[in-house]
Amino acid sequence: MTMTVNILGSGAIGGLCAAGAQLSATPYRLWPRPGSAALNNVELLSGETVNLESQDCDDKALTAADLLIVPLKVTQLKEALKTWRHKLSASTAVVLLHNGMGGMELAAKYLPDNPVFLATTSHGAFKTAATSIRHTGKGETMLGSSPCHTTSTPLNTHIAEIINRCIGPVTWRDDIQTALWQKLAVNCAINPLTALNKIPNGGLLAAQHTATITGVCEEVCAVASACRIELEVNTLAALVFNVIERTAENFSSMHQDVIHKRTTEIEGINGYIVKQAKKKGIDVPINTLLYKAINAL
Ligand code: KPL
Numbered sequence: 007m008t009m010t011v012n013i014l015g016s017g018a019i020g021g022l023c024a025a026g027a028q029l030s031a032t033p034y035r036l037w038p039r040p041g042s043a044a045l046n047n048v049e050l051l052s053g054e055t056v057n058l059e060s061q062d063c064d065d066k067a068l069t070a071a072d073l074l075i076v077p078l079k080v081t082q083l084k085e086a087l088k089t090w091r092h093k094l095s096a097s098t099a100v101v102l103l104h105n106g107m108g109g110m111e112l113a114a115k116y117l118p119d120n121p122v123f124l125a126t127t128s129h130g131a132f133k134t135a136a137t138s139i140r141h142t143g144k145g146e147t148m149l150g151s152s153p154c155h156t157t158s159t160p161l162n163t164h165i166a167e168i169i170n171r172c173i174g175p176v177t178w179r180d181d182i183q184t185a186l187w188q189k190l191a192v193n194c195a196i197n198p199l200t201a202l203n204k205i206p207n208g209g210l211l212a213a214q215h216t217a218t219i220t221g222v223c224e225e226v227c228a229v230a231s232a233c234r235i236e237l238e239v240n241t242l243a244a245l246v247f248n249v250i251e252r253t254a255e256n257f258s259s260m261h262q263d264v265i266h267k268r269t270t271e272i273e274g275i276n277g278y279i280v281k282q283a284k285k286k287g288i289d290v291p292i293n294t295l296l297y298k299a300i301n302a303l
Contacts, residue, residue: 009073009099009168010061014086018131018259019077019103021045021139023172024082025056030171036060039082046137051144070097073168077103080112080274087116094120097163099157101125101149103173104260105193106274107186114154114280123165124182126189127173128249130256143253147173148189150182187235188245191226193275195219195246197252197260201270201303204261208254211247218292219246225290229279232286264303272300291292 011027011034013020020036025048027034036058038044046135048056074094081199083104094100096119102109103125113122130143149169151157157165162178170176179185196207199215210219223242230237263270276297283290 007276008032008275009071010035011168011172012068012072012074012088014074014076014275015039015078015082016042016045016137017077017079018139019127019129019173020075021048021058021133021141022129022131022141023075023077023103024048024058024060025031025050025139025141026172026174027139028056028058032168032171033061034172035063039064043137045139046218047139047241049134049138049140051141051259056098064253068094068098070095070099072098073165074098075103075108075169075172076078076100079269079271080104080106080108081271083109083112084116086268091116096120099123099161101165101169102152103127103147104274105189105197105271107190108274110152110154118155120155121157121161121165122152123149123157123162123169124152124186125169126148126186126191128192128252129173130253132257132259132262142256145252147176148180148182148185149176150179153183184235184237187230187233187237188224188242190278191223191237191242192246192249193260193271194226194279194296196250196295197258197270198272198276200258201264202258202296202299205252206261207250207256207258210250211254217242221292222246222296225288225293226279228288229283229286232288233282259299264300270300272297276300 101123127147128145131303
């Protein structure tokens with residue numbers, strides 16, 4: 007059975023998912039946010055443009071034959087899940103795909119019975135206009151089932167296969183939480199620093215940023231450990247620098263949000279570290295500084 011992929015919002019990552027679905031002949035629908043236009047085209051890394059031909063979005067409820075991909079900011083998630091829970095059957099699979107943390111808890115509250123999956127991607131993309139996306143960096147996607155939800159092995163395989171078509175290559179992670187914390191560290195370091203300094207990701211290779219990046223990694227490790235996720239500082243710092251090198255010419259999503267005066271994802275990124283650190287009684291001065299500096303912009 008081929009599922010119909012339903013993609014929420016009009017963001018850059020949603021656009022990549024739609025292009026991937028179309029190119030792999032997977033039926034899909036784009037559901038723009040009320041009041042905003044649906045995405046129209048995606049420029050691929052090859053320079054070729056995909057004109058999106060989404061199926062009609064009638065208002066019928068989604069079923070087990072549908073997959074809902076939610077590539078929204080974590081700040082938009084609560085409202086979206088509150089609206090969408092009435093349109094889903096309990097067997098509709100849902101994939102949350104966002105930077106930062108907090109999605110799993112919201113899904114546990116608003117979609118407790120659905121098979122929910124968590125994903126994180128390192129693909130780079132941005133909006134060149136309200137309805138146009140450009141893919142700027144090849145990445146990969148980590149996928150796993152939400153520890154707060156029940157999924158089955160055949161469904162896991164099927165969802166991994168579909169996500170692979172939409173925004174692959176996909177690696178299935180039984181320890182998706184660890185993958186999410188690793189990506190959190192990457193975002194805690196790169197996103198606020200690039201936004202505050204108004205530089206592309208590669209600008210962080212300058213020696214003046216090394217101590218801050220390493221300090222962010224140390225703090226994330228300490229908080230992760232208190233949350234029972236074991237990460238290693240040197241490995242984490244190496245990962246962050248690897249992403250900086252691979253995405254050197256890209257502008258981080260937070261930098262773009264700040265430039266376009268959109269709400270940033272700071273709450274779910276450094277804000278999440280600050281909040282967890284407070285609960286656990288850990289000092290995180292660097293993350294706190296970055297969090298406050300972005301909020302002061
Ligand atoms: O995820 C990203 C983002 O911009 O949000 C990184 C990995 C930092 C790439 O720019």
